[in-house]
Amino acid sequence: MIPQRRHLQVLRESTSQEDDDHFRDECGVFGIYGHAEAANLTYLGLHALQHRGQESAGIVTTDGEQLHLHRAMGLVQDAFSEQQLAQLPGRVAIGHVRYSTAGGSHIKNAQPFAVDYAKGSLAVCHNGNLTNADALREELEQRGSIFQSSADTEVLVHLVAISQEVSIEDRISNALSRVQGAYSLLFLTEDTMVAVRDPMGIRPLCLGILPGNKDAHVVASEPTSFDLIGAEYVRDIEPGEMLVIDAAGLRSTKLKDAQSPHFCVFEYVYFARPDSHFNGRSVYEVRKNLGEALAREHPVEADVVIPVPDSGVPAAVGYAAAKKIPFEMGLIRSHYVGRTFIEPQQSIRHFGVRLKLNPVEPVLKGKRVIVIDDSIVRGTTSRKIVKMVRDAGAREVHLRISSPPTQWPCYYGIDTPTRRELIASSHSTDEIARYVTADTLGYLSLEGMLTAVAGPGRPSNGFCHACFSGDYAIPFKTNVSPKKNTRLVGV
Numbered sequence: 360m361i362p363q364r365r366h367l368q369v370l371r372e373s374t375s376q377e378d379d380d381h382f383r384d385e386c387g388v389f390g391i392y393g394h395a396e397a398a399n400l401t402y403l404g405l406h407a408l409q410h411r412g413q414e415s416a417g418i419v420t421t422d423g424e425q426l427h428l429h430r431a432m433g434l435v436q437d438a439f440s441e442q443q444l445a446q447l448p449g450r451v452a453i454g455h456v457r458y459s460t461a462g463g464s465h466i467k468n469a470q471p472f473a474v475d476y477a478k479g480s481l482a483v484c485h486n487g488n489l490t491n492a493d494a495l496r497e498e499l500e501q502r503g504s505i506f507q508s509s510a511d512t513e514v515l516v517h518l519v520a521i522s523q524e525v526s527i528e529d530r531i532s533n534a535l536s537r538v539q540g541a542y543s544l545l546f547l548t549e550d551t552m553v554a555v556r557d558p559m560g561i562r563p564l565c566l567g568i569l570p571g572n573k574d575a576h577v578v579a580s581e582p583t584s585f586d587l588i589g590a591e592y593v594r595d596i597e598p599g600e601m602l603v604i605d606a607a608g609l610r611s612t613k614l615k616d617a618q619s620p621h622f623c624v625f626e627y628v629y630f631a632r633p634d635s636h637f638n639g640r641s642v643y644e645v646r647k648n649l650g651e652a653l654a655r656e657h658p659v660e661a662d663v664v665i666p667v668p669d670s671g672v673p674a675a676v677g678y679a680a681a682k683k684i685p686f687e688m689g690l691i692r693s694h695y696v697g698r699t700f701i702e703p704q705q706s707i708r709h710f711g712v713r714l715k716l717n718p719v720e721p722v723l724k725g726k727r728v729i730v731i732d733d734s735i736v737r738g739t740t741s742r743k744i745v746k747m748v749r750d751a752g753a754r755e756v757h758l759r760i761s762s763p764p765t766q767w768p769c770y771y772g773i774d775t776p777t778r779r780e781l782i783a784s785s786h787s788t789d790e791i792a793r794y795v796t797a798d799t800l801g802y803l804s805l806e807g808m809l810t811a812v813a814g815p816g817r818p819s820n821g822f823c824h825a826c827f828s829g830d831y832a833i834p835f836k837t838n839v840s841p842k843k844n845t846r847l848v849g850v
């Protein structure tokens with residue numbers, strides 16, 4: 360007889376969103392053309408982009424005649440075994456990491472998408488969101504298209520397949536002329552890789568090259584992913600630019616409808632790794648500048664400046680330096696928090712947030728503390744952090760945020776709550792300060808943020824800032840939800 364096992368009681372499943380109250384980047388893309396270890400290098404590139412999506416990962420390669428695809432749920436390291444990578448032959452590969460919310464977390468929505476159609480095989484990876492995807496999907500379904508997923512990206516595959524153009528670049532251009540929204544895309548056919556960025560350049564995409572192999576081009580969401588594979592950054596792919604890479608080399612063309620650039624300012628504030636750079640601006644330096652600007656706009660007498668790690672660190676460095684107040688690590692972050700955990704039945708104060716952050720009492724006890732974070736979304740985590748700092752003995756807690764209040768959802772490829780859930784959409788700064796129980800609260804102004812991000816002497820009008828201002832550059836139907844599977848996380 361098999362002895363009955365006693366199990367701990369699993370009280371609830373936590374996601375990385377819970378007790379980490381941030382907007383979430385939804386995807387990262389990586390591609391390489393012309394290297395014998397294309398799949399392995401793509402695996403490493405995706406590993407470096409893991410912060411852009413943790414729920415699924417996939418790679419498709421071509422051996423010149425056929426596409427080979429593997430995709431799975433989970434982190435990059437869990438999605439691929441050595442054997443699975445060995446079954447992805449060829450010198451060209453594209454890959455994808457994806458974040459999604461609970462309802463949308465399904466292998467059928469994992470990318471790359473790969474299909475066979477009348478002209479051959481086609482795979483695609485997408486970072487962004489197509490704002491007219493629902494209307495296009497309806498139209499395509501009316502004429503007989505059958506969809507395998509609920510992802511907007513699949514619309515593109517169908518549009519390329521039905522295009523009457525001949526070359527793959529013309530088919531893709533033709534398909535993109537029908538779509539609106541934000542996209543950084545990688546396409547792969549049996550012999551060609553295509554990288555394209557939307558006309559406003561909302562989501563990032565950059566080009567690199569492997570030294571010693573001038574034909575080995577790499578394309579990725581962030582240049583920091585090049586470092587791990589020894590590739591050299593060449594340049595950002597321009598808004599509305601299409602790069603076609605095949606046996607004839609690399610050629611650049613422009614999509615027809617050029618528009619003024621609107622690069623996502625939140626990439627600088629939070630999404631991108633601090634060791635990345637875009638448009639010639641180091642993300643780390645920009646975040647420090649945001650902290651300096653915050654210090655100028657919202658000074659306060661204090662004994663110590665501490666960041667909410669990791670994302671608040673550079674801004675806290677900038678704030679502390681600007682005000683000549685000591686910088687300390689008053690909160691320590693655990694880097695080993697998984698998606699699911701067993702919660703003890705006996706209540707532990709700040710249990711959820713304590714999984715990720717723990718206070719350093721000697722840094723905080725008896726001090727007037729300035730806490731620097733990059734944003735407040737619902738306010739629930741800020742409230743727990745302020746309480747944790749106070750419970751550790753802080754005399755005063757002053758919360759400073761290195762971006763303006765997030766009042767609007769993102770429709771351009773970022774996982775955000777509905778407007779109702781964004782605390783700043785319905786509460787003043789004073790009300791939020793009271794809710795999070797901070798002695799004072801200060802947000803960086805929109806002008807302050809844009810000036811700091813643009814850098815000295817550079818125009819500050821080339822950015823999307825819709826989630827702060829409500830100024831949406833690309834239209835969308837008002838009944839369209841920013842994402843289909845909003846998860847409401849309670850207080």
Ligand code: SF4
Pocket residue numbers: 382561623624625626768769770771772773823824825826827
């Ligand atoms: S709305 Fe905000 S998060 Fe979305 S693209 Fe614009 S700046 Fe980025």
